[in-house]
Amino acid sequence: MRTLYHTPLSPYCRKIRLLLREKDLDFDLIAENFWDRRLEFFALNPAGEVPVLLEPDGEVICGNHAIMEYLEEAYRDNKRFVGSSIAERAEVRRLIDWFDRKFDQEVTQNILFEKIFKRLWRYGEPHSDAIRAGKKNILYHLDYIAFLTLEHRYLTGDTPTLADMAAAAHLSAIDYLGDVPWEHNAKAKDWYALMKSRPSLRSVLTDRVAMAKPPEHYEDPDF
């Protein structure tokens, strides 16, 4: 069986989970507390990080970019999510970078890391300044999502791509903490409602972590 080592709430793991489901690839999930530095896990991935994909033939793929490109290439006969022309693929990958670097630095690190992972890793108390900055920064990212969906349903066209999955992976983790002000932009909320109606994201939204409970609207596509 295909196995994905992941950590709940990690946007990078969520992106891969979304992609696996959208490509109709079955997999088992193993929650790996990689900060416990389990030796057997280091044997799989010397970086000691999630996500790690263990394929049915024993192949091990480490790192979120590597896994994403691998899945698109190895299962090219399944539905593809990185765009069909070279220009489209450049646009999808630009937006993946946007969410995985820019949104990550400006929002995810400031909110998710401060509130959850810092405690989990015993890195000290959350900084309220950082959380405040994250809550301010998220506003223009919601506006950007609204801008991108002015002329089509998803971020790059009328079908979802890995860009939508990267965005939904980060936003769903922040939303678990109740820190996405959806009322700020109705158009961004519409896009997220569309994503939430997809079985791929629904399966991710059933995760719970001990440290925090998600808000009422978290799993509801009509929120």
Place this chain on the structure above:
Amino acid sequence: MRTLYHTPLSPYCRKIRLLLREKDLDFDLIAENFWDRRLEFFALNPAGEVPVLLEPDGEVICGNHAIMEYLEEAYRDNKRFVGSSIAERAEVRRLIDWFDRKFDQEVTQNILFEKIFKRLWRYGEPHSDAIRAGKKNILYHLDYIAFLTLEHRYLTGDTPTLADMAAAAHLSAIDYLGDVPWEHNAKAKDWYALMKSRPSLRSVLTDRVAMAKPPEHYEDPDF
């Protein structure tokens, strides 16, 4: 003409410069102080970040992953640097992630950001604790390079790939500041000497920034 908007010492821009040269693609370089938030630059890349590649046909490619994958795909008849089988490509991309995420967080941010970009961006004084941590962390990354080159000349085989370029991009930026203790691991030094003997890296090593002078050995392949 093809144009790359870059920032000297940025490992992400250096990686793309190495790839362009290795693929024999001519380009002009424009140094963009993206922190000045020039409006015309935002029109090219809404993220306001380097690298940005402007192709001769007017196509604009933003973000280091997007540019890297684009160049490999658009110029597939030129020499390729992401590996020839699916398994090789997964390994090359795993190592790109290693250097662009792990090395970046553990070394580059602690040394290059603290010493150069923090000052440039007026983010305050460098933290000596961070610099110390970066100098400690770099040791095991050098050991890892030595381990990877035990059985072949480059990181994944006997020819260089994007994994070597990502590694050399980060290390060359740290080496500019004199902070790579090459004496720590002779095997890692051998690999870097091999990289330095390539015209692609040589052209990158001629860059100078006003804030700091590189050490004597910086450009010398026999260091």
